[in-house]
Amino acid sequence: MSRDQSFSGGRKYSNDEITVYWKPSACIHASYCYRELLEVFDPGRRPWVDMKGASTEKIIETVNMCPTEALTWKWNEEAKNQPVGSDQSNHIRFRRPELLAQDANAPEENPVTIKIMNDGPIVLKGDFSLAYSGINKDFREAIVSICRCGASEHQPFCDGQHRKIGFIG
Amino acid sequence: MEETKSGKSKTIIEVIDSGPLKITGNIVLKDFKRDKEIPMGEVLLCRCGKSSDKPFCDGSHKNK
Structure with missing residues (x-):
């Protein structure tokens, strides 16, 4: 249903x-x-x-x-x-x-998975610390998308612009 | 590489101003388009879209 x-x-x-x-x-x-x-x-x-x-x-x-x-x-x-x-x-x-x-049984720090999406962003997944624009933040069980086309208006994060500019990469 | 309280290595990701994404630590990299070798230790990923060695940075962001 x-x-x-x-x-x-x-x-x-x-x-x-x-x-x-x-x-x-x-x-x-x-x-x-x-x-x-x-x-x-x-x-x-x-x-x-x-x-x-x-x-x-x-x-x-x-x-x-x-x-x-x-x-x-x-x-x-x-x-x-x-x-x-x-x-x-x-x-x-x-x-x-x-x-x-x-x-609960897993090691405290798992490998971070980095996915390079087809014609899209870098997707970071797992436990990591991220430093950007003078900010340093710890992420846990997080998924964060980083712009790879250079055109995002919310740098360093992806905002979907890669589709508008037709990014190939 | 920074050590956490448990003694395990911690993955550090740094967005370099007007430059690449620098990743240090324990990672698994999956590129859906290319079959590229994963360098150990430190990875620099292109953020400007201009690298001819994607997904890695090749310094192209410095060329206007």
Whole structure:
């Protein structure tokens, strides 16, 4: 079942297991959602989210790639929700409980995954410290997108400009 | 490389003003377009879009 309902600040979409929350004002058009999972996230369709398009696991994986709080998700069964990684005060991500248990046994510092997206940004994922413009910030279980085309208006972060300028790289 | 309280190495990422992204530490790099060797220790990634050795910096940002 796929429902499309409003909540304060956006819309929410549910299947039998989870609800995905979309806050359009927070979207920076990093475009991981529809690049990773067009079957669910299709900007050209109304409603643009179809919760029947993929498995719950795949939807969670894709929503977790969202570099801002534009896309978040929760289990429908409230007791299963356990907040993790609240480095952004208004952004609480939820994980499957079995993954949380794995994290507890994992070494404190995991390798940081650096993804170079096709014609897109550098995506940093994991635990790291980031220094930019005189700021030094520790990130934990974070996903941060860094501009690679040089055209972002929110440097050093990606704001989706690479698509507008037709960046190839 | 900075050591954390647990003694494990910490990954440090530095955005160099008008320059590349400098990454030092324990990383896994995945380039979806190219098959490039991952240098150990320190990586400099292009941020200006002009490098001819993408995803790495080749100093092209200095040329106007």
